[in-house]
Amino acid sequence: MSELNLSAYTAAEITAAIARKEFSAREAAGAALARIEALDGDVHALNQVTPDLAYAAADRVDSLVAAGEPLPPLAGVPAAFKDNMNLIGTRTTCSSRILANYESAYDCTAVARLIAAGVLPLGKCNMDEFAFGSSGESSATGSAKNPWDLGRIPGGSSAGSAAAVAAGLATVTLGSDTGGSIRQPGAMTGTVALKPTYGRVSRYGCVAFASSLDQIGPFSRTIEDSARVLEAICGKDSMDATSVERTDEQFVSAARGADVSGMRVGIVRDMLDMEGVSPQVRQSVLDAAARYEALGATVGEVDLPTSQHGLAAYYIIGPAEASSNLARFDGIRYGHRVDAPTDTLDLYMRSRAEGFGTEAKRRIMLGTYALSAGYYDAYYGQAQKARTLIASEFSSAFERFDVLLTPTSPQVAWKFGEKSDPLTMYLADIYTIPVNLAGNCAINVPCGFAEEEGSRLPIGLQIIGDYFAEAKVFAAAAAIERDLALDLRSPLVTS
Amino acid sequence: MSLSEQEVRHVAMLARLALTDEEVTSLQGDLNSILSHIDTIRQLDLDSVPPTAHAIPVTNVTRPDVVVPGLSHRTALMNAPAEQDGAFLIPQITGGGDDA
Numbered sequence: 342m343s344e345l346n347l348s349a350y351t352a353a354e355i356t357a358a359i360a361r362k363e364f365s366a367r368e369a370a371g372a373a374l375a376r377i378e379a380l381d382g383d384v385h386a387l388n389q390v391t392p393d394l395a396y397a398a399a400d401r402v403d404s405l406v407a408a409g410e411p412l413p414p415l416a417g418v419p420a421a422f423k424d425n426m427n428l429i430g431t432r433t434t435c436s437s438r439i440l441a442n443y444e445s446a447y448d449c450t451a452v453a454r455l456i457a458a459g460v461l462p463l464g465k466c467n468m469d470e471f472a473f474g475s476s477g478e479s480s481a482t483g484s485a486k487n488p489w490d491l492g493r494i495p496g497g498s499s500a501g502s503a504a505a506v507a508a509g510l511a512t513v514t515l516g517s518d519t520g521g522s523i524r525q526p527g528a529m530t531g532t533v534a535l536k537p538t539y540g541r542v543s544r545y546g547c548v549a550f551a552s553s554l555d556q557i558g559p560f561s562r563t564i565e566d567s568a569r570v571l572e573a574i575c576g577k578d579s580m581d582a583t584s585v586e587r588t589d590e591q592f593v594s595a596a597r598g599a600d601v602s603g604m605r606v607g608i609v610r611d612m613l614d615m616e617g618v619s620p621q622v623r624q625s626v627l628d629a630a631a632r633y634e635a636l637g638a639t640v641g642e643v644d645l646p647t648s649q650h651g652l653a654a655y656y657i658i659g660p661a662e663a664s665s666n667l668a669r670f671d672g673i674r675y676g677h678r679v680d681a682p683t684d685t686l687d688l689y690m691r692s693r694a695e696g697f698g699t700e701a702k703r704r705i706m707l708g709t710y711a712l713s714a715g716y717y718d719a720y721y722g723q724a725q726k727a728r729t730l731i732a733s734e735f736s737s738a739f740e741r742f743d744v745l746l747t748p749t750s751p752q753v754a755w756k757f758g759e760k761s762d763p764l765t766m767y768l769a770d771i772y773t774i775p776v777n778l779a780g781n782c783a784i785n786v787p788c789g790f791a792e793e794e795g796s797r798l799p800i801g802l803q804i805i806g807d808y809f810a811e812a813k814v815f816a817a818a819a820a821i822e823r824d825l826a827l828d829l830r831s832p833l834v835t836s
Numbered sequence: 837m838s839l840s841e842q843e844v845r846h847v848a849m850l851a852r853l854a855l856t857d858e859e860v861t862s863l864q865g866d867l868n869s870i871l872s873h874i875d876t877i878r879q880l881d882l883d884s885v886p887p888t889a890h891a892i893p894v895t896n897v898t899r900p901d902v903v904v905p906g907l908s909h910r911t912a913l914m915n916a917p918a919e920q921d922g923a924f925l926i927p928q929i930t931g932g933g934d935d936a
Contacts, residue, residue, distance in 0.1 A: 446907060446911045446915070447907065553890070554891075582894075583892075647880065652873070656870060673926055674912075674915070675916065675917070684927050684928075684929070686852075690853060690854035693851075693853050693854070694853050694855065702859070703866055703867070706848065706853070706863055707870060709851040710867065713850060723878075723882055726880075726885040726888075727880055727882060729887060730885055732888065762869075763866050764869055780891025808892060
């Protein structure tokens with residue numbers, strides 16, 4: 342086993358060390374894979390580990406080093422991808438029985454771009470089945486665990502992507518965020534977690550949940566690493582007509598600048614004062630706001646009353662689009678097929694019943710109902726109107742403020758099994774959902790800790806930006822990261 | 837709005853899900869609980885609001901109409917649960933024969 346331990350390195354430090362020949366990319370791959378071997382039995386962050394792909398990528402980096410060629414921006418950085426992203430040579434299971442043996446037929450654009458930027462692909466991350474969940478518990482392979490307390494949830498749905506970074510198994514990972522599925526597990530695990538603006542990153546090759554809400558984004562331990570990954574994966578892709586060409590893609594310099602002087606920061610007061618918010622979470626967000634004032638920003642307050650209806654709109658739009666997207670899993674072209682079907686209807690109905698887990702069935706049923714004859718206008722139509730109001734409410738707020746602050750999650754990581762009622766689980770995403778509905782961007786940045794029954798659990802601050810305002814969001818996030826200088830190493834990294 | 841057991845079974849047929857009786861019962865409870873929360877959306881005055889068609893304004897996205905490689909026949913079939921003669925094999929859907 343390698344002596345090298347990369348769990349305390351940032352992406353930039355790893356690439357720099359490889360360029361200086363302190364260690365090789367092959368050694369980096371070996372160290373990362375050895376750490377997974379040692380720890381992932383407990384954490385279960387990964388559904389599949391891919392040593393061949395990691396070593397092949399490492400050898401490409403090492404041959405550049407040997408030839409004295411310039412290295413790509415993330416050369417030799419250990420990375421992993423949520424298991425809803427296709428990568429040739431891996432299975433893409435969405436942590437579902439129905440895709441348990443599905444072999445990727447092509448590459449997800451964001452994954453391919455990150456690999457082109459030099460990362461070492463370590464494997465595919467565990468997740469809530471088809472990204473339906475806020476705790477990781479709906480995974481058909483068993484939940485990923487929270488590295489801060491293995492008896493607690495890592496958040497979801499990008500559960501393994503968050504846990505892998507918090508456990509120091511990977512330096513950066515990709516997740517997908519439809520209603521908070523990057524930011525909320527980021528908050529639960531003390532990691533930096535970005536949902537970019539809709540259209541900033543191509544969705545091609547990421548198994549669709551709700552196509553009008555889904556967006557791919559990075560997990561990392563630092564804001565600068567998040568910016569590096571976004572620079573690598575963003576931009577127009579001809580395979581996703583909703584992806585856009587932009588010129589404002591200088592995220593690393595924004596993160597390094599960390600400049601908030603004169604920045605207008607808005608506390609979303611009514612969201613902070615909502616019922617069910619943990620007092621420690623609330624206080625931690627107020628403390629962060631006070632730090633912004635000390636750093637030279639002007640801090641004010643704003644209410645977003647319509648956004649409180651975001652959850653209702655989301656639980657129409659999300660399941661409606663999911664029920665449509667998941668119709669393709671019918672046992673004909675790929676995925677689980679039942680034994681000895683009597684006819685095609687029997688094949689569809691039993692293959693899907695056997696292949697989908699409880700939460701997937703719940704969402705498919707909810708969405709099918711909302712779209713069924715006689716109910717479309719009452720549900721989907723109304724929800725899309727509510728969405729317009731939420732977006733215009735954000736637009737008004739961004740006339741007065743550059744960024745908005747809320748908690749990322751009303752609570753810190755809870756224990757496995759604690760939220761058994763679906764609606765209670767859905768409420769965990771109350772702060773993140775409005776951003777998906779409006780389509781703008783937001784990041785989770787760790788802002789403190791809560792002590793619960795002997796465990797030290799991270800608290801997450803959500804910094805919300807306007808459409809394509811990722812540079813401002815990174816600057817604000819980096820400023821608070823630098824100012825608070827929290828020790829974000831989980832017990833699995835320090836022990 | 838609330839769903840009867842009959843409606844739950846109807847939606848399950850539309851969704852092509854063969855549910856057990858226990859699943860029908862528990863989904864009926866779950867869906868009604870979720871729908872009662874969703875109904876809070878009626879508190880909003882939405883009559884004069886246009887529905888969102890797309891999160892960001894993009895229109896008429898086109899690309900040059902040129903031939904590019906797509907999935908090969910072999911790749912498209914590689915995850916097929918059953919195949920025959922280079923095609924997906926499914927139960928017989930026409931005729932009344934017993935040899936399906």
